[in-house]
Amino acid sequence: xxxxxxxxxxxxxxxxxxxxxxxxxxxxxxxxxxxxxxxxxxxxxxxxxxxxxxxxxxxxxxxxxxxxxxxxxxxxxxxxxxxxxxxxxxxxxxxxxxxxxxxxxxxxxxxxxxxxxxxxxxxxxxxxxxxxxxxxxxxxxxxxxxxxxxxxxxxxxxxxxxxxxxxxxxxxxxxxxxxxxxxxxxxxxxxxxxxxxxxxxxxxxxxxxxxxxxxxxxxxxxxxxxxxxxxxxxxxxxxxxxxxxxxxxxxxxxxxxxxxxxxxxxxxxxxxxxxxxxxxxxxxxxxxxxxxxxxxxxxxxxxxxxxxxxxxxxxxxxxxxxxxxxxxxxxxxxxxxxxxxxxxxxxxxxxxxxxxxxxxxxxx
Amino acid sequence: xxxxxxxxxxxxxxxxxxxxxxxxxxxxxxxxxxxxxxxxxxxxxxxxxxxxxxxxxxxxxxxxxxxxxxxxxxxxxxxxxxxxxxxxxxxxxxxxxxxxxxxxxxxxxxxxxxxxxxxxxxxxxxxxxxx
Numbered sequence: 384x385x386x387x388x389x390x391x392x393x394x395x396x397x398x399x400x401x402x403x404x405x406x407x408x409x410x411x412x413x414x415x416x417x418x419x420x421x422x423x424x425x426x427x428x429x430x431x432x433x434x435x436x437x438x439x440x441x442x443x444x445x446x447x448x449x450x451x452x453x454x455x456x457x458x459x460x461x462x463x464x465x466x467x468x469x470x471x472x473x474x475x476x477x478x479x480x481x482x483x484x485x486x487x488x489x490x491x492x493x494x495x496x497x498x499x500x501x502x503x504x505x506x507x508x509x510x511x512x513x514x515x516x517x518x519x520x521x522x523x524x525x526x527x528x529x530x531x532x533x534x535x536x537x538x539x540x541x542x543x544x545x546x547x548x549x550x551x552x553x554x555x556x557x558x559x560x561x562x563x564x565x566x567x568x569x570x571x572x573x574x575x576x577x578x579x580x581x582x583x584x585x586x587x588x589x590x591x592x593x594x595x596x597x598x599x600x601x602x603x604x605x606x607x608x609x610x611x612x613x614x615x616x617x618x619x620x621x622x623x624x625x626x627x628x629x630x631x632x633x634x635x636x637x638x639x640x641x642x643x644x645x646x647x648x649x650x651x652x653x654x655x656x657x658x659x660x661x662x663x664x665x666x667x668x669x670x671x672x673x674x675x676x677x678x679x680x681x682x683x684x685x686x687x688x689x690x691x692x693x694x695x696x697x698x699x700x701x702x703x704x705x706x707x708x709x710x711x712x713x714x715x716x717x718x719x720x721x722x723x724x725x726x727x728x729x730x731x732x733x734x735x736x737x738x739x740x741x742x743x744x745x746x747x
Numbered sequence: 748x749x750x751x752x753x754x755x756x757x758x759x760x761x762x763x764x765x766x767x768x769x770x771x772x773x774x775x776x777x778x779x780x781x782x783x784x785x786x787x788x789x790x791x792x793x794x795x796x797x798x799x800x801x802x803x804x805x806x807x808x809x810x811x812x813x814x815x816x817x818x819x820x821x822x823x824x825x826x827x828x829x830x831x832x833x834x835x836x837x838x839x840x841x842x843x844x845x846x847x848x849x850x851x852x853x854x855x856x857x858x859x860x861x862x863x864x865x866x867x868x869x870x871x872x873x874x875x876x877x878x
Contacts, residue, residue, distance in 0.1 A: 550865025
């Protein structure tokens with residue numbers, strides 16, 4: 384027998400209590416059956432159980448007909464599939480109702496159990512297909528919106544560095560000073576690194592979006608060591624203390640690529656957004672694994688995030704500061720990757736004091 | 748043609764593009780003073796606090812910037828007193844090829860023209876012809 388939660392949820396409306404009882408008796412093993420004695424009760428049931436997927440209603444009832452009822456509730460409850468049960472020869476109104484889309488199907492009274500069952504099964508299939516279509520439509524709309532944003536950003540973030548370099552080349556052509564030319568080469572290098580960084584972020588974005596999750600055992604000691612090799616350089620160059628602690632006593636399973644995208648972005652931000660005058664610059668990475676959860680804390684004592692932008696930092700292409708060069712992609716990717724791993728992220732920050740990100744990821 | 752000296756203000760979140768603009772402006776030989784800002788809010792403060800009356804001033808402002816973008820800068824500028832805005836000409840610069848952005852620039856009374864990035868000897872010469 385199907386579990387309670389997997390059963391199709393059906394609502395049956397009839398003014399005759401006997402019909403309700405026999406309906407419930409016949410189908411309660413196959414479906415989760417809700418019944419209503421009149422249309423007001425039916426609306427209450429629908430509000431209480433928004434996952435009802437099929438509604439069956441008697442046509443002839445004292446307060447209103449089944450068709451009228453369906454017509455009324457269609458706006459508030461557009462998703463459940465509507466089936467009319469009619470014992471009368473008022474076939475005209477039934478045809479009319481079907482044609483106007485109020486009714487998916489009608490069943491003649493007295494009904495046969497098989498008729499009801501096959502109608503409910505078909506109605507449910509229709510319900511699922513329609514629901515999936517709505518979900519897919521939402522996803523598509525989201526993808527379109529992101530594409531629009533992306534197209535807009537691409538002209539700025541990808542063309543920007545190229546135009547800067549073209550500008551410098553134009554200047555360099557007109558200078559004979561070798562030192563000035565060298566300085567210009569450094570600037571061009573910077574611009575190209577910025578572009579490269581943007582393209583790598585873009586690649587991350589697509590690997591999160593389209594890539595499959597590959598679950599494997601994660602040894603955080605190794606992960607942190609790989610990251611250290613990269614960030615020791617930034618640590619020395621920009622004079623930032625880098626403190627790492629890993630406490631992992633149990634196995635942890637997750638997707639290595641997504642984890643690295645998360646850690647890389649949080650760490651590179653922590654190193655990037657340091658305060659200029661600060662003599663004790665610090666980035667701290669702490670990993671604790673216990674009870675099937677990994678809690679990763681990345682904190683810095685850098686410039687912090689202004690209070691009014693903290694809600695927007697995970698939005699695509701949002702940049703909270705012009706202090707440093709950011710693509711507006713990094714934290715968006717972090718959030719996306721966390722969505723894939725079923726994790727969450729919390730941020731606390733104070734301007735000119737620093738920022739702490741706490742990431743919680745369940746083992747898979 | 749009179750070669751009147753002008754003040755310049757460059758607003759661009761990219762340090763590099765500030766540098767380019769500064770160089771190009773210097774090369775033009777028309778600069779009395781050049782101020783560059785990587786944050787539009789700082790530039791706005793600077794403009795607000797200019798001693799009056801100030802000489803002819805040209806502002807080059809980038810469109811896409813974090814915190815305060817070029818459009819927001821212009822909108823705030825347009826609320827400043829007449830005496831402050833007098834003798835200031837704004838040019839908007841962008842790497843954007845977005846039609847909406849370019850169309851939007853035309854909607855601002857205080858913006859003289861939209862210029863493509865990067866600022867070059869040629870494009871600044873065209874601008875300076877009008878002064």
